[in-house]
Amino acid sequence: MGKDAFDRRSFLKGAAASAAAVLSTQLAANAPAEGAESNSDSGEKPASRDKIIGRPGSDYMVDVIKATGMEYIASNPGSSFRSLQESIINYGGNKKPEFLTCTHEESSVAMAHGYAKVAGKPMGIAAHGTVGLQHAAMAVYNAWCDRVPVVLFAGNFLDANTRRPGVEWYHCVQDPAALLRDFTKWDDQPVSLQHFAESVMRGYKIATTPPMGPVLITADGDLAEEAVHDEKKLRLPKLTMTIPPQGDSGAVTEAAKMLAAAQNPVILADRACRSQEGMKRIVELAEALNAPVADIGGRMNFPTNHYLCRSLDKRSLVGQADVVLMLEVADPWGQFNTISDPHHEYRRLSKPDVKIVHISLGDTLTKANYQDMQRFMPVDLAISGDAQATLPALIEAVKSATSMSQRAAISDRATKLREDHRRMKDRVRTEAAPGWDATPCSTARTSAQLYNLIKNEKWCVAVSSMQWNKNLWPATEYYNFIGGSGGAGQGYGAPAAVGAALANRDKGIVTVSIEGDGDLMYAPGSLWTAAHHKIPLLMIVHNNRAYHQEVMHLQKMASLHNRRMDTAAIGTTIENPNIDYAKLAQSMGVHGEGPINDPAAIGPALSRAMAVVKRGEPALVDIVSQGR
Ligand SMILES: Cc1ncc(C[n+]2csc(CCOP(=O)(O)OP(=O)(O)O)c2C)c(N)n1
Ligand SMILES: [Mg+2]
Secondary structure, three states: OHHHHHHHHHHHHHHHHOOOOHHHHHHHHHHHHHHHHHHOOOOOOOOOHHHOOOOEHHHHHHHHHHHHOOOEEEEOOOHHHHHHHHHHHHHOOOOOOEEEEOOOHHHHHHHHHHHHHHHOOOOEEEEEHHHHHHHHHHHHHHHHHOOOOOEEEEEEOOOOOOOOOOHHHHHOOOOHHHHHHHHOOEEEOOOOHHHHHHHHHHHHHHHHOOOOOOEEEEEEHHHHHOEOOOHHHOOOOOOOOOOOOOOOHHHHHHHHHHHHHOOOEEEEEOOOOOOHHHHHHHHHHHHHHOOOEEEOOOOOOOOOOOOOEOHHHHHHHHHHOOEEEEEOOOOOHHHHEEEOOOOOOEEEOOOOOOEEEEEEOHHHOOOOOOOOOOOOOOOOEEEEOOHHHHHHHHHHHHHHHOOHHHHHHHHHOHHHHHHHHHHHHHHHHHHHOOOOOOOOEOHHHHHHHHHHHHOOOEEEEEEEOOOHHHHHOOOOOOOOEOOOOOOOOOOOHHHHHHHHHHHHHOOOEEEEEEEEHHHHHHOOHHHHHHHHOOOOOEEEEEEOOEOHHHHHHHHHHHHHOOOOOHHHHOOOEOOOOOOOHHHHHHHOOOEEEEEEOOHHHHHHHHHHHHHHHHOOOOEEEEEEEOOO
């Protein structure tokens, strides 16, 4: 071990002598310059061979990370974790975890966010001290709001005695996690390698225990760069995943009785499912009750072509319901009440005597400052438990709670429910029809063309700025849709789609994303990451040359203030000059098509792009589109 490590490092030091190793030569030549980031006049020389550290702490850190099974570390590099990065690459062989080069920390985290939703497990990210974590922050907030696990590592030198003067002080911090503590599940700043090993295992476990969320472990720079002492004493703790909790059996029986006796039961599912198994269970429950299901969409919860799928009728269903079962709903109050915009007038949407059951772990993970818990919603039966884990018991309880006469009444509901489902689907198709040949292209047409292209594939829409896909396409698989950003912080779309596409890459699932032009411009560098790491992704830019949502907000305000509306474009449009997204993509080695104004050109451009995706690379198609 020691000898291998010595050879590896000798190679790096000696690389300048090798004519063939051009990149290594540059690396070696640049080595003093890296130190010069803070010590430009220090005249430091590279360490002499007798000072070489054969087994740095960061090698052990890599052993720990490998033991979690994390396959990737997405990161923008920084000297605070340079030793860890070098160990990942040279000691770990850059495999499991593999270092993914990101052009912004926010993109690293959003990429990990999209990846985790598809892979069903987290990836790591590494952020450079204060500045890296500040860049990462909004994406961490999105993952927190979405209850998605991300394992963050931060570089930092805690010991002031060893910090190099200058930049290292700017980038170090007494408490790295303070910035993110309001929206992470847990953090730690280990001061020994044993402490690091235990904290990574604990952090991974906490991140992946529902309700899931991001955690942050500091990888101290001194600990990483210094030699491992007394390795025999180090113990790598075993990682045991927590089994998600079922709701209390008495409460589940009570809920089943309420549902079996209901005339108009409705199921609202949000962050309920973690897998296809979860979807199967909701179908089983819904069929046992003939209860329509509105999939709120935090996760893929229900097949869109099932006769009980009524997501678009959610409001009217809630209005008529006598019993509503919520499954891990992020905004319970908002399902039963509204505040109008722009007048902020309150209205209740449901009957006053509606009975509400909520199966959720929401209350087990709250912090006081950020308001992602949404407004307080009184319910009749609050069951603390994991929705997916509780469903099997609930299904059994419903079956045994249903009397003969109730069974007959439930079965009688089927015909009308099938008609209602058909009506809902007809309505969407009618809404989608106008403007088929319009220029700029209608979003419904783009959606239909895309579906034609992927309908015979296993497909995943990782991100979509338009609703048509979910409303129009038959989607039966858990991997078809992965929900949204959680916190609606813009800049999520492109990197999250790249992360999702990475997780889908080896499963033969084609990943597509439909990005708002505004959203894409927060993190266009993720296109380069996709090209560099050969991540196949078909990205469509829904290019309305605007932050169109904000255009509409300004129009609303102008109308409220009874003023002119034509100024709503100021500060909200992205034109003059127009951005050429195809060229943007091409500049980063991504196949780029567009801008497409003629709807007839969408199909051929998508086909060309798909051919690129099929050979394992990303492609982008810029479609100039109507507002939303
Ligand atoms: C970080 C952040 N900044 C600003 C906003 C406000 N915001 C919400 S939607 C939106 C527009 C996004 O533009 P685009 O992706 O093109 O979608 P469009 O509204 O045009 O469909 C903005 C700026 C936000 N949600 N997050
Ligand atoms: Mg836009």
